[in-house]
Amino acid sequence: MSSNDLYKQYTDIIHKVVDIDYASAVLQWDQETYIPEKGAEFRAQQLSTLSGLAHDIYVAPELGTIMNELIKAKLSDRIQSRNVELSHKDYFREKKYSTDFVIEISNETSKAFHNWVKAREENNPSLFLPNLEKLVELKRREADFLGYEDHPYNALMDDYEPGAKVKEIDVLFTEVRNHLKEFIKRIAAKPAPKSDFLFFKYDKQKQWDFGIDILKQMGFDFTAGRQDISVHPFTTSFNPKDVRITTKVEENDFRSMTWSCIHEGGHALYEQGLSSEQYGLPCGEACSLGIHESQSRLWENVVGRSLNFWKANYSKLQNLFPENLSAVSLEDFYKSINAVKPSLIRIEADELTYHFHIMIRYELEKRMIEGSLKVTDVPDAWNEAYKNYLGVDVPTYRQGMLQDVHWSHGSFGYFPTYSLGSFFAVQFYNTAKKEVFDLEKNISEGNMKPLLDWLREKIHKHGRYYNPQELCEVVTGEKLNYRYFKQYAEEKYSNIYNIG
Ligand code: CO
Secondary structure: OHHHHHHHHEEEHHHHHHHHHHHHHHHHHHHHHHHHHHHHHHHHHHHHHHHHHHHHHHOOOOHHHHHHHHHHOOOOOOOHHHHHHHHHHHHHHHOOOOOHHHHHHHHHHHHHHHHOOOOHHHHHHOOOOOHEEEEEEEHHHHHHOOOOOOHEEEHHHHHOOOOHHHHHHHHHHHHHHHHHHHHHHHHHHHOOOOOOHHHHOOHHHHOOOOOHHHHHHHHOOOOOOEEEEEEOOOOEEOOOOEEEEOOOOOOOOOHHHHHHHHHHHHHHHHHHHHOOOOOOHHHHHOHHHHHHHHHHHHHHHHHHOOHHHHHHHHHHHHHOHHHHOOOHHHHHHHHHOOOOOOOOOOOOOOOOHHHHHHHHHHHHHHHHHOOOHHHHHHHHHHHHHHHHHOOOOOOOOOOOOOOOOHHHOOOOOHHHHHHHHHHHHHHHHHHHHHHHHOOOHHOOOOOOHHEEEEEEEEOOHHHOOOOOOOHHHHHOOOHHHHHHHHHHHHHHHHHHHHHO
């Protein structure tokens, strides 16, 4: 058989699998947005049937045989060859999961999630800790059968951020900690910007309209996607021409809708910018969670919390809410939305203290997985770390180790990608400023197209062709370097807080 025919067989199988996966994603999206109360019961069954179907097609020996032959044939097309290489790696990784293990972890995570919800409600970690202990044990087993060098946590991170290693993250986070601890101290010595006006009453419909307006300005294609409401904002994609985002609107916190719109909008632009030609194949998929997060945070923080962005949008906002904002200057508004304040809740944190929330979780996870921290000691270790790094006392477990859903899902190794994303974002943006003529002038006039075009060309279109560090090197000329975030933070916040 010619390698063309073989490649077609390979894509046919992959397409069948992803068609089912994306159909499941539609059902999941519906579950989070519009499903009527009674619909949930059979929906869970339908989703489980579809995922079993996709799994069976995927792991049948046929695909493995085809890919082995394709690798031997050495495809000349570089994208085809990379697709096969990555699918081959994914396939043999997937094959390491026994059916028993998949069932066991799925049962454990359902129980863990249920008990996490209860533990949170009752502010009682002991309702959840036995599940956490079991999940840590399962994850440890998973690391063992997946295989790793140096540290079992490497095997778990690799699922979210290919190539990420404890050794390197440790070095990076030490640098981050040393820098931010000092810098945040200097900020804390200065008076806090006034921000009460962010919490006045903001009409929900007007907020929604404003959000849609911002999304259009960013270049979100509403003929290839839509926005709806959900409890927790998220992005999901069924293909590059149908990308869904959700937001939530809070009447007494204007920040919630605006920046969740911009954040999810950033994720969505990445998904809309992936190659349709490579639909379902690795080169048509997002590079990694860290790179995905770099896109959302670039828009949310670097653009969406910049003075230039609000130069373009603040008068519009003032006109919508004159009762709250007519007496607030652009500069004061800008300062208020960038206030730095150590706090308890990760998802409400500012863009500097945020990284302590991540580093704390990373340290705890790593120690749980390596066995140097007993799960029963996690609640105390958590509170100690918050005191240590952020100087805050944790009054309830709900505001402490029970705040995030991740562990109950069995997602260990996920958190670091949030910080990596922020650092990638700034490094990418720094290059964009050099390469795009009048980038910031355009942003200050509400023209985001030059930035989006650059992101499309440099990042989005490649999918998984490069791994995250390679992509960073191709785009910026070097691997991830904290120096760029450090510079950005010092410049921006020295200005806001008047630090000499
Ligand atoms: Co995100």
